[in-house]
Structure formats: C-alpha cells, structure tokens
Amino acid sequence: MPAVLAALGRMLTWLVSTYIGQWILKALLALGVGLVIHQIALPDLIAYVRSKSYGMGQFLFDSFGALGGDVGFTMILSATVSVATGRVLLKALAK
Numbered sequence: 001m002p003a004v005l006a007a008l009g010r011m012l013t014w015l016v017s018t019y020i021g022q023w024i025l026k027a028l029l030a031l032g033v034g035l036v037i038h039q040i041a042l043p044d045l046i047a048y049v050r051s052k053s054y055g056m057g058q059f060l061f062d063s064f065g066a067l068g069g070d071v072g073f074t075m076i077l078s079a080t081v082s083v084a085t086g087r088v089l090l091k092a093l094a095k
Helices: 002-017 019-052 058-066 069-094
Strands: none
Touching: 002 019, 019 069, 058 069
C-alpha cells in the first residue's frame, strides 16, 4: 500500500511540473466543477426560473415544451453558469 501511494504521489508531482500535466489538471478540475454545478447550482436556478414563468399561460408553456425550448433553455442556463464559475475559479487559481 505505501508503494502505491508513493507511485501516485510521484505521478501527481510529475503532472504538476509539466505543461501538459497542468492542462490535464485544469481539465479534471473543470469537469469536477461542472459536475458540482449541475448537481447543486443548476437545479436551484431552474426552480427559480420556473417560479417566475407561471404567468406565461398554460398553452404557451406547453408549446414551449413541445418545441424543445425547455431543453434548449436548460442548456443555455447550464453553459452560462459553467462559464461564470470557470472564470471565477481560474481567477482564483491565477492569484
């Protein structure tokens, strides 16, 4: 077990010290942030948007869903939240 931990530690040190490794770590960090955003932040944002959309009327609301607008709108919200969080995270890492 200690040999495995030592090998993992050397591999992590190699990743941090190389340029390609820094890209790999940033990608893994972005994937982790994206997963957290989709599990925590996005459902609350979608619930907020749903609470504000009750004045649309049932016909308009059903038509929007039948045309796939709900899926598109969710994708746009997801991308916006992911980009904003990624920018904040990269600024925090740059300091």
